[in-house]
Amino acid sequence: MIHEVDEALRGLLRAEVIAGGQIAIVFEAPTREWAAKVNAPTVNLYLYDIREDMRRRERGLHNEYNEAGVIVARRRPPRYFKLSYLITAWTKRPEDEHRLLSSLLISLLRHDALPAAHLPGALAELGIAIPMTIALPPPEDRSFADVWSALGGELKPSLDLVISVPVTESPVYPAGPPVTDGGVSVGMTNTAEPTGER
Template identity: 80%
Template sequence: MIHEVDEVLRALFRTDVLEGAQIAVVFDAPTREWAAKVNAPTINLYLYDIREDMRLRERGLHNEYDARGVVVARRRPPRFFKLSYLITAWTKRPEDEHRLLSSLLACLLRHESLPSERLTGALADIGVAVPMTVALPPPEDRSFADVWSALGGELKPSLDLVVSVPVTESPVYPVGPPVTDEGLRLGFTDHDPQGPPAGSTARERTPAGAELPIYGRQPGRPDPAAREPGTGEPGAGTSPGAERRRQAGIGRRISEERRG
């Protein structure tokens, strides 16, 4: 990804800023030793920092579909990494350097992201915008003076360009087959509210002739709608609604049928 961003920036500056001028575009570290060897007008884009852009991190998983539109896998969304470039101009006269920096700044301000028509390779395949910012204040944990001190050079006018690059390298999680209407089918039928005898399981015969268990009451557990023996009164814990259903002789039960 990094080398592809380098090529996009180089092509953008050569086309929109330099317009055929004999000015080199390099990515070297602007150290004191390197500066002493510069003998021609040069634009330097030094990549000095790489870190994740936490503001653009997404949660969850993205679906991957086949030609039928069925989900076949899931993967994590892209993670964006900030590539920070220190842009400097090197000529024999400071006025010429300032003119170059002005042209570079105007070019970058015309774009909120890398031009999509210039993206190549993996950047073009992802199909996601590559945002960039220029000349923003540095973060609190870093200053440009510290960058120059680390390079061993003298402080020089520069532009700070930050490009947020999407990276899609992540584990792929295959998914199971799609759910169909074949298999277990649930339905409701009327039944005797007294239920099956204690310790037994009610069963129902399907149209195919198979006997399947009927769920809705734990086997062996007393029916709360049953009457107390010898009293004719509802048992303990019986609700009025259950008693009315018992008197009406209507109940509901859940049955299952497995289709072949």
Template identity: 70%
Template structure:
């Protein structure tokens, strides 16, 4: 699932931002050593955090149907995981970096989800959208300056891209056979009805009246 998101992002950026230019697109960690070795204009997509998107978690179970529409199994709903990317541009001039960042920002603002045509087989099989968010405020437990510090580099203009990717990897529980319509009762299985009391003979009725 993660590698499919990587490829979908690369295809989207190449098609709408780089558009045949000589700018490289990599997934490397932008450490100080990496920056020193870089010798070409580059857009960097660094995956730095993976956590479950709890706001999208669903409860209960879902039915699994066969070709005849019969329930054959039950499974848990797909779960979403937030993949956070640090998106940065690297050139010789700040103006060129800002121009690349502007193009990247516009690209992600035009899409509320990854294009369905670019999804890999695992993501496409879920039949669900793959939402993305760009430049949102970071969680309280994380700051962008901390990310750059952990990489050993200096703070640099960047975009925070968050992709919520669904995954259907959950246990599957076989379902029992379907219940047939109607109810078949056998009289031999039912207890006999209680016997009604017999009426008294006529002489007894006359004595009672006398």
């Protein structure tokens, strides 16, 4: 699931931002050691956080139907997980990095979800939108300065991209066979004896 989101992002950025340019797209941690080895224009999409999107949590079970419209199984609804990417641009001049970041921001702002044309494999088969947000303020329990400190690097301009991806793997509970006979009829009869007049 995560590797398919990576693939979708790579396809989206190659199509809308890089468009044949000589810019690498990588997913490595932008540590000080990694930065020292960068010798070509690079866009880094570092996946730094994975957590469940609790606002999308559903309860209960979803029904699965056969061709005749009969329930054949039940399964839990998908659970959504937020994948948070730290997007940075790496070139020799800060002006070029800012220009590249601007192009990335404009491109990602055009979409409220990963474009269906770039969804690979299982993500495409789901047939549902994969929502994403770009450059929102970070949650109170997280600071980008803390992320950079953990990486051992210097603070650098970056974009925060969050993608909510559904995970559909869950147990399947087969449904019992449908009722095919007439069932049980219940009726009421009056068995009280009539009372005579006195």
